[in-house]
Amino acid sequence: MSVTEQQQQARALALSEQRLSQAxxxxxxxxxxxxxxxxxxxxxxxxxxxxxxxxxxxxxxxxxxxxxxxxxxxxxxxxxxxxxxxxxxxxxxxxxxxxxxxxxxxxxxxxxxxxxxxxxxxxxxxxxxxxxxxxxxxRRTELELRYKNRLLENILGHLPVLLGRLSPGGHYRELVGAGLRRLHLADNELVGASIFEVLPTLAEPTRRLLAGESVDFVGMADTADGPVYFQSYGFFDAERQEAIVFAMDITEREQQRTELEQQQQFAQRLLDNSVDAIIAFDAELRVTAWNRQAAAYTGIETAQALGRPFEELMPKVAHDPQFRESVVRALAGETTELLSWTGRYFQGTLDLNLRPFTSPTQPHGMLLTARDVTQREQLLAETTRLQRRQQQLVLTAILTTQEEERRRIAEALHNGVGQLLYATSLHLTQLPDSAQLRAGQQLLKEAIRATRSISFELTPRILEDFGLPAALRELADRIPADSLQLELHLEGLDAPLAPPVQMAVYRMTQELLNNVMKHAQACRVVLTVARRPDQLHLSITDDGVGFVPGPAPASGGIGLAGIHNRVELLGGTLAIDSRPGQGTTITIDLPLPLELTPEPTTS
Structure with a gap:
């Protein structure tokens, strides 16, 4: 083997080792x-x-x-x-x-x-x-997967849930879980069956699921025990070409929700059939209930009112000081009332009741009930008017009877006693003059003068002939100026008053002046009689010794007791302001016009 071949093999080996190391x-x-x-x-x-x-x-x-x-x-x-x-x-x-x-x-x-x-x-x-x-x-991934599988198996085996897998055609490939027991089914009993045939009520969401859409819905299945509800979630696994559905039995929750809705509907029907307007608020005064009568009173429909602050709905009422005070007390736990609330915000009269309110869904708030009492108030006003008219008619009869009796007594004094005294005076002028005779004649003159004065007080003909202002001036003129300084103020009396009213005012003024002269030890008196648009005002003020006013006497025909009874029968008010050593002011206000003539009867 040549050196070149050895070098090539060495390079190949090194390259192979390098690749092995990299791999x-x-x-x-x-x-x-x-x-x-x-x-x-x-x-x-x-x-x-x-x-x-x-x-x-x-x-x-x-x-x-x-x-x-x-x-x-x-x-x-x-x-x-x-x-x-x-x-x-x-x-x-x-x-x-x-x-x-x-x-x-x-x-x-x-x-x-x-x-x-x-x-x-x-x-x-x-x-x-x-x-x-x-x-x-x-390994950790495998252990985690095994744990999740065990967890899923335990959930499916012990909780009211179910897991299903569907083919693209909607046939069950798997359906397991303890939630099937409510449907009287065993695990995988429906494998191979079509969901469209077994549970037709789920057809619509199932079609969307098989089309690849994720779904989240509440499904219902009919059983012999009644409807069963499942909260369901599903998705389509495109890789495995199957739909996965996970569902939880929520039948109890749905039954409770249905029962709650029925209770709410029943409560709303009760509210809507109430004759009172009923409004519930939370702690921030947002409207949580608004019945039909509340809508009728305010012109605001229930849908517009719910959830909104009351201040936005009815700002004038919400900012009313009296209403706001009652709201604060109600939210603090105190029941409050605003009776016969009339005014600026609505037509008619309302009785308002505000009480603390709690409920499971509303821990703190307030309940407002409002009742239209306009008709009641009108009936009460009419009853009061009729009672007052009856009292005034009785007073008229009493005054008429009294005046007739006084006129009879005055005529008897004038035509009987007065004439006898005058005849006696004439007879005495025929007797020889002597000191005893002159003394007797002087006593007869005083007796005749007293008889005429009593007759005048019993029947003030000037009142009938010239009216109340002239009678009051004449009454003031009869008071001796050296014993009492009287200041008389008459206002608005040009138009004539009803005869019984004139007589009542005259008699009360007469009695008040007599009381001042007898008891007050006063030097100066201010008497005011003024007619105003809706009442007749009478006041008398003296600088006398004064007294401590007590409760109005229950009965009596003379003095302040008699004056008080007359004022009460006329529907007026009497006020006494007096302190020892600081004089006295008595004020009388009578409502006008007074109906003191009987209504004509019809056959």
Whole structure:
């Protein structure tokens, strides 16, 4: 062989070794040569890296290599070197092992040991020539896959789920899982059957699935026990040309959802049939319920109201101070009411009730009920008006009776007692003059004057003839100016009042002035009688001794008791402001117009 040929063979050998090294590197394999007799383990760089050994050009002992293995695999590894010697001519023994490693970081690893055990005169006990390869990733992947398979088997075997595989034509290739028990089916009982025939209710999503579309839907199957619902997910595996479906039994959930929907519908029907407007709010005052009556009151439909802040829906009501205060109290846990709420935001009158509200889906909020009481308020107003009219008619009858009686007494005084006194006075003028006679005549004059004064007070003809202003002025003029200074103010009395009202005002003024003169010890009095658009105002103020006002007397015909009864019958108000040593002010307000004439009767 020439030198050139030797060089070519050497280059070819080197190239072959280079390719072998590259191939082993690409495959993550290392070369080992294990002499069983000496226990020497020869390995290249890659083999030492797989075992986690520090690189050394010298061989490692069997025990050093065994120390890198998991304790459960060390005995099996050592038995390879303890095998009995074989005949030199014995055929090679194939070896393929998988051993577990302990990596330098303490984690487990896996390697495969593949090779041949050879025996020759130089190695009578044998030597192992082979390859080692790191199988950690593959092994962990296999273990993970096995774990997931076991997990899937346990899920399918114990939970109400099922797993199915369908052919492109819709025939079952596999259908397993504990979820089949609800359908009274065993695992794979439907293999070969068409899903379109077995479960026709799933035809539409199944067609989409077989067309290559991923589907997520709730399917229903009819059974003797009733409908069964499954939450299903499916996809089409184009590589294996089959559809995969995974489903979970959600029958209980669907039944609960259906029951809840029915309860909600029932509750909504109750709300909608209520005569009250009912609105529920969460803690942020967002509307969570809005019944039909609420829509009728506000003109806002339920769909428009739900979920929106009440402030957006009805800002004027939401910002009303009285309403806001009630809302704050209700959200704090207190039930509040706004009765006969009339006003600026709606036509009519409402009774509002606000109470704290909790529910499983709404931990905190408020429930508002509103009832239209416009008709009730109108009826109450009408009842009050009729009662007041009846009282006023009674008062009219009383006043008329009193005035008639006073007129009779006044006429009796004037025509009877007055005439007798006047005749007696004339008779005395016929007697001889004397001191006793003059004294008697003076007493008769005072008696005649007192009789005329009493007769006038009983029947003030000036009131009937000239009206209330003239009668009040005449009443003021009769008070002696040297004993009491009276300041009289009359306003708006040009238009005549009903005769009973005139008489009532006159009599109350007369009684008030008499009280001042008898009890107040006053020097100055201010009397005001004023007619205003909707009421008649009467007030009297003195600078007398004053008193401590007590509760209104329950009955009585004279003094403040009688005045109070008259004011009450006329539907008015009486207020007394007085303190000892600081004078007294009495204020009377009577509503106008007063209906003091009986309604005509119909036959």
């Amino acid at each position: 082993l590197g690409a495959a993550a394999m290392g070369i080992i040569d294990w002499d069983f007799a000496t226990g020497q383990w020869y390995s290249d760089t890659r083999a030492q890296a797989v075992l986690g050994l520090p690189y050394s050009a010298r061989p490692h002992s069997t025990e050093i290599v065994a120390a890198r293995l998991h304790p459960s695999d060390r005995a099996r590894f050592r038995q390879l070197a303890a095998r009995p010697p074989e005949e030199p001519a014995a055929p090679p023994t194939e070896l393929d092992l998988e051993l577990r490693l302990i990596r330098p970081d303490g984690t487990d690893g896996y390697l495969s040991l593949v090779g041949r055990v050879l025996c020759d005169p130089d190695h009578p006990r044998g030597r192992l020539l082979g390859l080692v390869r790191d199988q950690t990733v593959r």
